[in-house]
Amino acid sequence: MRSIAVIMAGGSGERFWPLSRIQRPKQLLKLTHPDKSLLQEAVDRIEPLVGNENVFVITAPHLQAPIVGESILPSSNVWAEPMKRNTLGALAWVAAQLLAQDERDVVLAVLTADHKIADEEAFREAVQLALETAEETGALVTCGITPTRPETGYGYIEVDESEQTSKGALRSKGFREKPDFETAVKMVEAGRFLWNSGMFFYTLEGFLRELGTAHPEARQIIDEIAVGLKAGDEAAAEQAFAKLPNLSIDYALAEKAQTIYVVQAGFGWDDVGAWDALSRSMGIADDVGNVQLGNVLAVDTKNAVLYNESNLKLAVVGMEDVIAVATNDAILICPKDKAQRVKEIVEALKAEASPLL
Amino acid sequence: MRSIAVIMAGGSGERFWPLSRIQRPKQLLKLTHPDKSLLQEAVDRIEPLVGNENVFVITAPHLQAPIVGESILPSSNVWAEPMKRNTLGALAWVAAQLLAQDERDVVLAVLTADHKIADEEAFREAVQLALETAEETGALVTCGITPTRPETGYGYIEVDESEQTSKGALRSKGFREKPDFETAVKMVEAGRFLWNSGMFFYTLEGFLRELGTAHPEARQIIDEIAVGLKAGDEAAAEQAFAKLPNLSIDYALAEKAQTIYVVQAGFGWDDVGAWDALSRSMGIADDVGNVQLGNVLAVDTKNAVLYNESNLKLAVVGMEDVIAVATNDAILICPKDKAQRVKEIVEALKAEASPLL
Numbered sequence: 131m132r133s134i135a136v137i138m139a140g141g142s143g144e145r146f147w148p149l150s151r152i153q154r155p156k157q158l159l160k161l162t163h164p165d166k167s168l169l170q171e172a173v174d175r176i177e178p179l180v181g182n183e184n185v186f187v188i189t190a191p192h193l194q195a196p197i198v199g200e201s202i203l204p205s206s207n208v209w210a211e212p213m214k215r216n217t218l219g220a221l222a223w224v225a226a227q228l229l230a231q232d233e234r235d236v237v238l239a240v241l242t243a244d245h246k247i248a249d250e251e252a253f254r255e256a257v258q259l260a261l262e263t264a265e266e267t268g269a270l271v272t273c274g275i276t277p278t279r280p281e282t283g284y285g286y287i288e289v290d291e292s293e294q295t296s297k298g299a300l301r302s303k304g305f306r307e308k309p310d311f312e313t314a315v316k317m318v319e320a321g322r323f324l325w326n327s328g329m330f331f332y333t334l335e336g337f338l339r340e341l342g343t344a345h346p347e348a349r350q351i352i353d354e355i356a357v358g359l360k361a362g363d364e365a366a367a368e369q370a371f372a373k374l375p376n377l378s379i380d381y382a383l384a385e386k387a388q389t390i391y392v393v394q395a396g397f398g399w400d401d402v403g404a405w406d407a408l409s410r411s412m413g414i415a416d417d418v419g420n421v422q423l424g425n426v427l428a429v430d431t432k433n434a435v436l437y438n439e440s441n442l443k444l445a446v447v448g449m450e451d452v453i454a455v456a457t458n459d460a461i462l463i464c465p466k467d468k469a470q471r472v473k474e475i476v477e478a479l480k481a482e483a484s485p486l487l
Numbered sequence: 488m489r490s491i492a493v494i495m496a497g498g499s500g501e502r503f504w505p506l507s508r509i510q511r512p513k514q515l516l517k518l519t520h521p522d523k524s525l526l527q528e529a530v531d532r533i534e535p536l537v538g539n540e541n542v543f544v545i546t547a548p549h550l551q552a553p554i555v556g557e558s559i560l561p562s563s564n565v566w567a568e569p570m571k572r573n574t575l576g577a578l579a580w581v582a583a584q585l586l587a588q589d590e591r592d593v594v595l596a597v598l599t600a601d602h603k604i605a606d607e608e609a610f611r612e613a614v615q616l617a618l619e620t621a622e623e624t625g626a627l628v629t630c631g632i633t634p635t636r637p638e639t640g641y642g643y644i645e646v647d648e649s650e651q652t653s654k655g656a657l658r659s660k661g662f663r664e665k666p667d668f669e670t671a672v673k674m675v676e677a678g679r680f681l682w683n684s685g686m687f688f689y690t691l692e693g694f695l696r697e698l699g700t701a702h703p704e705a706r707q708i709i710d711e712i713a714v715g716l717k718a719g720d721e722a723a724a725e726q727a728f729a730k731l732p733n734l735s736i737d738y739a740l741a742e743k744a745q746t747i748y749v750v751q752a753g754f755g756w757d758d759v760g761a762w763d764a765l766s767r768s769m770g771i772a773d774d775v776g777n778v779q780l781g782n783v784l785a786v787d788t789k790n791a792v793l794y795n796e797s798n799l800k801l802a803v804v805g806m807e808d809v810i811a812v813a814t815n816d817a818i819l820i821c822p823k824d825k826a827q828r829v830k831e832i833v834e835a836l837k838a839e840a841s842p843l844l
Contacts, residue, residue: 148802429831442797443817443843445505445832448825454818460800461813463820468805474786475802486800 131333133184133261135176135239136224138217139169139197140190143244144476145404145469148460149439152487157243158196161402168402170202172243179254180239183207187243188220212368217379221330221337222348223371226355228334237265238337240330240379246407248398256395260331263299269389270340271299271331274324276396280314283401285326289392302390305380324394330379331393337383344386348374404469405453405462408435424456435466460486488690490541490618492533492596493581495574496526496554497547500601501833502761502826505817506796509844514600515553518759525759527559529600536611537596540564544600545577569725574736578687578694579705580728583712585691594622595694597687597736603764605755613752617688620656626746627697628656628688631681633753637671640758642683646749659747662737681751687736688750694740701743705731761826762810762819765792781813792823817843 143156150156157169166174173185187197187208194210197203211223221240228236239257247253256273264271274287285308289300305326309317317323332340342349351370358367375382384390400410408421415421420428424438429447438444440456451466464472479487500513507513514526523531530542544554544565551567554560568580578597585593596614604610613630621628631644642665646657662683666674674680689697699706708727715724732739741747757767765778772778777785781795786804795801797813808823821829836844 148800427832427835429828429835440799440818442799442813442815443505443841445817445819445836447819447821447828447832449820449822452820454820456799456818458799460802461795461797461811461818462802462804463806463809463811464804465806471786471804475784475804478784478786479802484800 131265132233132236133180133239134186134236135180135184135241135257136186136188136221137169137172137176137241137243138189138220139172139187139193139243140211140214140220141244145472147472147476147479148455148457148462148486149437153192153196155193156402158193158200161408162246167200167202169197169243170200172241172245173202175247175250175253176239176241176257179257186224188224190214212371214376215371215374216376218345218348218377218382219371219374221379222352222374223355225334225337226352226359226367226371229352229356230359234334237261237333238331240332242328244402245327246398246400246402248400250397252395252397256393256397257329257331259297259299260329260393263295263297263391263393264331264333264336266297267295267389267391268333268336268339269391270336270384270387271391271393272302272384273327273329273331274300274392274394275327275399276394277318277323277325278396280311280318281325282308282311282314283403284308286317286323287326287392289322289324289394291322295391299391299393302392305385324392325399327399330384340387341383343388344383345375345377348382404472405435405437405455405464406466406469408437409433409466433466488622489590489593490537490596491543491593492537492541492598492614493543493545493578494526494529494533494598494600495546495577496529496544496550496600497568497571497577498601502829504829504833504836505812505814505819505843506794510549510553512550513759515550515557518765519603524557524559526554526600527557529598529602530559532604532607532610533596533598533614536614543581545581547571569728571733572728572731573733575702575705575734575739576728576731578736579709579731580712582691582694583709583716583724583728586709586713587716591691594618594690595688597689599685601759602684603755603757603759605757607754609752609754613750613754614686614688616654616656617686617750620652620654620748620750621688621690621693623654624652624746624748625690625693625696626748627693627741627744628748628750629659629741630684630686630688631657631749631751632684632756633751634675634680634682635753637668637675638682639665639668639671640760641665643671643674643680644683644749646679646681646751648679652748656748656750659749662742681749682756684756687741697744698740700745701740702734705739761829762792762794762812762821763823763826765794766790766823790823 139157143150146156158167191210197208198205211219260271286306288303290303293301354370355367419433421435425443426436427445431446431449433451435453437455440458453464455462496514500507503513515524548567554565555562568576617628643663645660647660650658711727712724776790779793782800783793783795784802788803788806790808792810794812810821812819
């Protein structure tokens with residue numbers, strides 16, 4: 131069975147403003163590697179396992195050109211869903227593309243572009259195991275990360291440790307939303323809760339079958355899209371796609387599936403969600419915990435993210451746990467524990483139709 | 488007796504970096520008025536009392552051209568001491584200039600350019616009273632501000648409330664260094680402690696007489712400088728000046744004088760010492776305590792000084808009590824209670840011979 135990797139890269143990544151912009155969202159930024167964007171890292175990471183021709187990106191229409199332009203993948207491997215329909219839309223579009231190409235005998239690894247992965251070899255081993263499990267069982271498979279701290283920023287998967295597949299995958303007992311700290315501590319202590327990596331593995335046949343049960347209407351729409359695509363009738367494909375509900379694949383499918391297998395792994399995994407993540411992910415913090423880039427002068431400053439892409443000198447004195455980012459047209463300052471709130475700046479800029487988006 | 492005002496404007500004002508530079512120190516910045524530099528404000532404040540021709544500035548050589556260039560005063564009224572010799576040097580140079588011009592029958596108001604004064608009419612009344620007291624008594628006179636809070640950033644003067652001159656000036660019982668908070672609270676409660684405004688008033692004769700007692704060598708040097716100036720022998724004047732010790736007028740003279748009179752006043756006086764002062768002085772803080780200038784977007788940010796002279800958007804979210812300043816070549820970020828430490832940035836820039844000075 132042909133193995134293909136699909137990297138979801140349609141997000142807007144607004145939390146990295148002012149570096150991230152509509153035309154240059156997070157996945158196209160060089161955040162955790164000096165020379166590679168997050169998406170380039172994701173492509174390079176999976177390519178040795180499935181081969182260059184089997185790596186695809188599913189993204190938003192306005193991002194297709196930049197992705198192809200930066201030679202991350204050839205245009206034939208960069209799919210753009212016609213409009214925003216959440217992750218259900220992205221994976222429905224992928225399924226329809228494969229059906230239209232009569233590529234039915236495939237097993238897919240659906241991956242993300244916004245994670246830093248420390249041990250790439252271990253990552254590929256886990257993906258390989260997950261693909262084999264999906265092929266063997268026909269069920270949905272996900273990857274659960276052994277937690278290393280009581281993280282409140284991730285969802286969790288509870289696994290049944292008593293039941294294993296022949297390959298060693300565990301059975302899911304259900305997904306858990308992001309917990310509060312106390313709950314997170316208990317879950318990490320309990321041991322049977324894993325971080326939800328957001329990756330999915332399935333055969334095309336298995337995906338269509340499960341979706342047929344969980345969301346028959348969406349399942350039907352995929353066929354309509356495929357017919358349009360096969361006939362070269364883009365308008366018909368888009369019209370069908372537009373009927374899809376705006377749902378996450380977790381909600382539309384994963385939480386409703388009878389059987390989900392979980393491959394447990396520990397390859398050093400971190401969400402590159404907002405500026406504060408750089409302190410953890412880049413591994414380039416100095417001995418007082420500062421991540422510094424560009425023309426920066428830091429005096430008595432600790433645990434700060436100081437990211438300066440501008441031509442101005444960024445001078446900081448006596449600050450702790452702060453994020454300061456400068457580009458050639460904007461400066462951002464916020465406390466590290468409020469990194470998520472950069473979204474509010476972006477919202478305010480949208481409200482004033484700012485050119486800084 | 489001719490009354491003249493001398494504004495001391497030789498300081499480097501480094502604490503307002505990145506706005507302040509060697510060639511544009513604090514006194515030349517528009518910090519507390521939209522259209523006027525601190526020095527221009529100081530000149531305009533005293534001019535109605537003594538007349539335009541009697542306002543002088545004593546400054547450093549490299550600042551003479553900018554001050555004249557900005558039409559603050561004509562060049563004949565801008566004196567530059569040849570080199571740094573602290574405030575003793577500045578006032579010795581002034582005295583020598585007057586002696587060289589045979590202007591002996593004068594009473595001087597020595598003022599500063601780094602204070603915000605709310606009630607200018609009350610200020611001029613106090614200066615008038617201080618000049619009259621100096622002329623009447625021949626002693627050194629200073630101005631003590633009725634404290635409005637237990638400020639630890641100012642020096643204090645203790646006054647003897649039982650003894651008053653005919654004009655109502657009090658007698659000084661001594662100067663006190665900047666106190667700790669507890670001491671400041673006690674002093675404000677005691678009532679007989681006033682803020683040391685740093686202004687001095689004296690007749691030229693009285694100054695020379697008191698200096699002759701407190702520091703005979705400096706007194707002698709003034710004559711040597713005057714002889715050089717009168718002969719048009721600049722080199723001789725500078726050579727004599729160079730021999731002066733590097734002392735403040737407080738240390739060299741005021742703390743040693745037998746009799747100092749204090750005019751008590753309450754005209755709304757604030758030291759514009761560093762960026763944090765803008766919150767108090769400008770009177771332009773908004774209802775959440777922010778002082779904002781330029782292209783600034785502040786979300787959930789309180790009691791901050793956000794001063795943006797650059798073309799970049801300055802966006803701040805979730806910050807409190809912070810100073811953020813941007814010019815076209817530099818950005819400064821520091822906590823408001825560490826505003827004094829901007830000096831450390833300037834020191835570091837000096838060490839690397841930065842062009843940003």
